[in-house]
Amino acid sequence: MTMFQQIGLALMAIMMAMSIYAIVRRRGRLRVSIFWLLLWGTAAAVLIRPELAVETARAMGIGRGADLIFYCNVLLTLIGFFTIYLRQRRIEHHITLLVRELALARSSNPPPLKSIEPDGSGESDSRNR
Amino acid sequence: MGRLVLLPLGLADIADASIYGMSKRETSMTRTDDHIDSSHAYDLPESVRRGVYIVIAAFNEESTIGDVVRGLKPDFPHVVVVDDGSLDNTWVKARQAGAETLQHVINRGQGAALQTGIEYSLRQGAKQIVTFDADGQHSVRSIPNLLAPILRGRAEIVLGSRFLDDSGSVPFGRRLLLAAAVLFTWLTSGARLSDTHNGMRAFSREAAAMLDIQLDRMAHASEIIDQVVRSGLAYTEVPVQINYTEYSRAKGQRAAGSFRVLFDYFIGRLLR
Incomplete structure (x- = not known):
């Protein structure tokens, strides 16, 4: 070995x-x-048993075992990305729900009016950027 | 499509208290015959107008939002502006113009902002909810047309269409894009509409309560139609006027953005 x-x-x-x-x-x-x-x-x-990869690859019509492993790798990476993307979407949706609740909670008691100057100063109190 | 019968929305019609109980459920699309003459547009009695909440999602619209709100306020006391995390004075201008304002502390997209406005309106006791664009392309005169089928108990959801009446003013590129959207909607939801991406819509309270916009960004237009079709509530289209200005065209959706919208929509359906 x-x-x-x-x-x-x-x-x-x-x-x-x-x-x-x-x-x-x-x-x-x-x-x-x-x-x-x-x-x-x-x-x-x-x-x-490295031959296992070669035999499986041949059975599937792929020439080399290394190619089979490479293809599997690409596929798994894509699935991984997609899973992360779905998780991110879920988090985004939760952020929206929070932002909405905050907007609804503040609707009865809105912060004081304060204009935003062109240079970005004087932002309204409700913002936290 | 031929011009349909013009029936002014009479006071007696609306004053009839039973009108809200007449919502006959129909699963099929009811082709509109509810187009009312705009000269009768303001025949809506005060009691009806008080129950109507106009919901506007606004993102960086400080140059138009004030005028849009001021244009609506004399006729509709409840104008709800959801400032979707604007980086300008949209929120201030909307409040100064007399709107009921809500603020997303960060930008969440038009779909998310509309859902916030709808939830607020329902909590405030809205009887009907109308969604309206912030860029000044919609006309207040279209609102009674939009509300007529709901007030008559013929539909629970009314979608504005810029193609039912006179589509001559719609720019060619936009018309092409919208035709593709119409075909897409027909294929995905089975709804045969003439204009699927019109921001002007009216909902009865019951229909608005059913709505649950999950797609935060622009794919919400297709999502709303999906939910409308699945709800089994009666829906219809009425003609509305769209005023294309340089400003509204610049703010509108680009063809290239459609791919993102499509992707969002399909993923949204997949996860539902």
């Missing part, structure tokens, strides 16, 4: 242990933890 495989396997073992811990202790969402466990497991399997 090469040094790369040894280090890689050690890392995968740590990651898998963390995923199993999360599943057993019910930390986070179960299906997310299972997804990570499967991902690290697959990575460990490919580290132990």
Whole structure:
């Protein structure tokens, strides 16, 4: 076993242990933890038997194992970005709800009128920029 | 489309208390025949006008908002301006003009501002809610036309259309973009409308309470139509006048912005 495989396997073992811990202790969402466990497991399997990637790639009509791993990587990165984007949208929506509640709460007792000068000074008291 | 029967909205019609109870639910689109002659536009009795809340979402509109509010106030006592985190004196000008003002401390988009104004109006006891643009392109004279189907109990939601009457004043580029939006709306929601992105709309209290605009930015126009269709409440279109000025055209949506709107809309649907 090469040094790369040894280090890689050690890392995968740590990651898998963390995923199993999360599943057993019910930390986070179960299906997310299972997804990570499967991902690290697959990575460990490919580290132990690199031919696995080549065989799977050939079976799928992709020439090289490295290409298969590259494509999977791109796909997972995109899914990751999308997940982050969805989370950001959720946060944005929550900000809107807060801003709305603040506007409604202040509607009965609005802050004093104060014009904004062209140089940006003299902002209304209600602003906090 | 042929010019439809002009029925002035009579005082007796509106004074009839049962009119609010007449909201027959229809799931199909009812083609408008509620266009009333603008000469009768101000026949709306005081009691009706007091129940109407005009909601205006405004972002950096200090040059127009004062005039827009002053144009509405003599006829409609409740003009609600939601200043959507403007960096200018929109909020001050709106208040000085006599509007009931709400302020988003940071910019959240037109959809978000409209929802805030609608929630405020409902809490204040609005009987009907009209959404109106802040850039001066809408005419106060269109409001009674817009309210007529609701007051007669024929619809719960009335959408303004710039194409039902005379679309001659709509710039060509804009007409093209709006035609694409009409087709898109038909494909996605099944609603056959002539103008899907008109900021002038009227809602009965019941319809406004059903509305829950989640898409903060410009995709809210399509979202509103989706919600209207899904609600099963009767809706209709009436012709409204749009005054295109250099200012309003500069503030309007660009064709390039449509992609962002489309993306927002589809993601919004996906997550619903």
